[in-house]
Amino acid sequence: MTQPFFADIAPVQYEGPDSANPLAYRHYNPDEIVMGKRMEDHLRFAVAYWHSFAWEGQDPFGGQTFVRPWHPQDRMETARIKADAAFDMFDILGQPYFCWHDADVRPEGDTFAESLSNLTAIIDYFEEKMASRKIKLLWGTANMFSHRRWMAGASTNPDPDVFAYAAATVKTCMDATHRLGGENYVLWGGREGYETLLNTDLGQELDHMGRFLNMVVEYKHKIGFKGTILVEPKPQEPSKHQYDFDAATCIGILRKYGLEGEVKLNLEQGHAILAGHSFEHEIAVAAAEGMLGSIDMNRNDYQSGWDTDQFPNNVPEVALAYYHILKSGGFTTGGTNFDAKLRRQSLDAADLIAAHVGAMDICARGLKAAAAMIEDGGLETALKDRYAGWETPAARAMLDSDFDSIFDRVLSGDIAPEPRSGRQEILENYVNRFV
Ligand code: XUL
Ligand code: CO
Secondary structure (H helix, E strand, O other), X not given: OOOHHHOOOOOOOEOOOOOXXXXXXXXXXXXXXXXXXXXXXXXXXXXXXXXXXXXXOOEOOEOOOOOOOOOOOOOHHHHHHHHHHHHHHHHHHOOOEEEEEHHHHOOOOOXXXXXXXXXXHHHHHHHHHHHOOOOEEEEEEOOOOOOHHHOXXXXXXXXXXXXXXXXXXXXXXXXXXXXXXXXXXXXXXXXXXXXXXXXXXXXXXXXXXXXXXXXXXXXXXXXXXXXXXXXXXXXOOOOOEEOOOOHHHHHHHHHHOOOOOOEEEEEEHHHHHHOOOOHHHHXXXXXXXXXXXXXXXXXXXXXXXXXOOEOXXXXXXXXXXXXXXXXXXXXXXXXXXXXXXXXXXXXXXXXXXXXXXXXXXXXXXXXXXXXXXXXXXXXXXXXXXXXXXXXXXXXXXXXXXXXXXXXXXXXXXXXXXXXXXXOHHHHHXXXXXXX
């Protein structure tokens, strides 16, 4: 350990399902083979720097509750202590990846140039630390929603100088991600939306966002970044309405601006719920379009309706998410990022470790349940059976015909539509055998 913060905590080991040790993995066994692949390589866990190290416990009604050795966070000296503690935690958890925003890792400077030089110094520091470890960068991103300059958006800001600041910021974050060998670059548009339509030219803002995303892709190719560009949908919060509302909306926007072959989606459980969907809905929509990139795993409090970013703790929900991920072939450059934070009363270093250990175990159980369902094949068989009618030559030919010929066939009485059970309860019972 380089810092005293985690000093009393030993590296977390897999001890099996019967272990009573709260800081042991009971299900996450990185080397265990699931559907022919190591569990670690399926799940590709990442720790989110912002929730675990930058967030200080504030909520809308109260300020900081956490007291950490890296506070206050407005200086380079504490940014280095924060990095030390972060890498200590990575050593303890042994997860393969982490993710950051620029604003999580470096203090804001008085000028753009000073912020950049702070970022560069921390990326140097990360590079040194990564050289002697197996930890890798799943993705980097720019925080273009916290500072007051972003209050009316970044690429969709009515002020072209803010658009320029956003472009320069993303360039520096893509450079840093590329330098660290990041496997993806994420854009979540927290304030790319509006507070009121009374002051918003929605069409113009969308065109600016489309051009901005094209610049991101152009720059990716210019610097030879081989990772995937990911857009992260969310319907609202902090903005009243966000343009990247949900997977389907993002896909429409990406197609409109000619980016469907270049950009994929980073889907978050809590954002799916905010949009009125299930997580597996969002995953299935993206997978159907070949745009499933990565996931932010967390959960919301289903009573409050806010994006509470809690650690996942529901195996059946997680299992259905991984079922759709495995069905679509699993992650390539993507992974499972814990975009999740402690509750503000969970003050201790042990709370932070336990939160991740529990979340990794829940995901491991979900993955194993999903793999068992795939290997058993029950859902796939039921699906094939339900759509079997479309396997006949007549049904297939109909899709290449037109309304008039279909009408003639229907009028001649040559069809026999018969309602059939959707078997929902039987299928739900089936899933419950595995979770
Ligand atoms: C906010 C959110 C972000 C993105 C990255 O709701 O999910 O942390 O994941 O900017
Ligand atoms: Co997220």
